[in-house]
Amino acid sequence: MSVKLAKNGxxxxxxxxxDKFGNEVHKCKRMFATSEExxxxxxxxxxxxxxxxxxxxxEFFKVYEADLRPRLREHTWRQKEYAIKSxxxxxxxxxxxxxxRTIDIVRWQNALMAPTQTTASPxxxxxxxxSTTS
Numbered sequence: 001m002s003v004k005l006a007k008n009g010x011x012x013x014x015x016x017x018x019d020k021f022g023n024e025v026h027k028c029k030r031m032f033a034t035s036e037e038x039x040x041x042x043x044x045x046x047x048x049x050x051x052x053x054x055x056x057x058x059e060f061f062k063v064y065e066a067d068l069r070p071r072l073r074e075h076t077w078r079q080k081e082y083a084i085k086s087x088x089x090x091x092x093x094x095x096x097x098x099x100x101r102t103i104d105i106v107r108w109q110n111a112l113m114a115p116t117q118t119t120a121s122p123x124x125x126x127x128x129x130x131s132t133t134s
Contacts, residue, residue: 003038006030013038017046057092057100087112 003013014028027045032038047055055063061084069077091108092100 003035003042005035011035011038013042015042015046053096053098055097057095057097058089060097061089061093 002015003011006012010030011032011034012028012030013032014026016024016026019025029038029041032041047059065081068080072080088108091111092104095104
């Protein structure tokens with residue numbers, strides 16, 4: 001990972017990371033006005049491509065949306081988005097992906113199935129499972 005000043009007075013960012021198949025890939029982008037812009041691009045690229053799991057679940061959802069939304073019908077995406085935003089993101093939005101553990105998932109599931117103050121009965125387990133895992 002490096003940010004360098006090019007001969008023409010602009011900044012470039014270059015680094016190596018592994019792609020989804022485990023192959024090492026060299027990435028380079030030029031023509032940044034400042035070194036901060038180059039570093040920001042590098043950080044954003046690494047986070048968005050999944051080279052690291054140090055992103056939050058909320059950031060991961062944005063990457064997931066960009067990858068999945070073009071392949072789904074609008075109604076299907078709206079259903080999936082509603083389920084994730086109403087059931088998953090309230091619990092995990094600010095939690096780093098590499099910090100989510102099994103016990104966190106169990107607690108999340110228990111919270112979903114517990115009765116709330118607005119309803120007398122919990123959300124049916126099959127309904128939760130069907131809408132959040134598909």
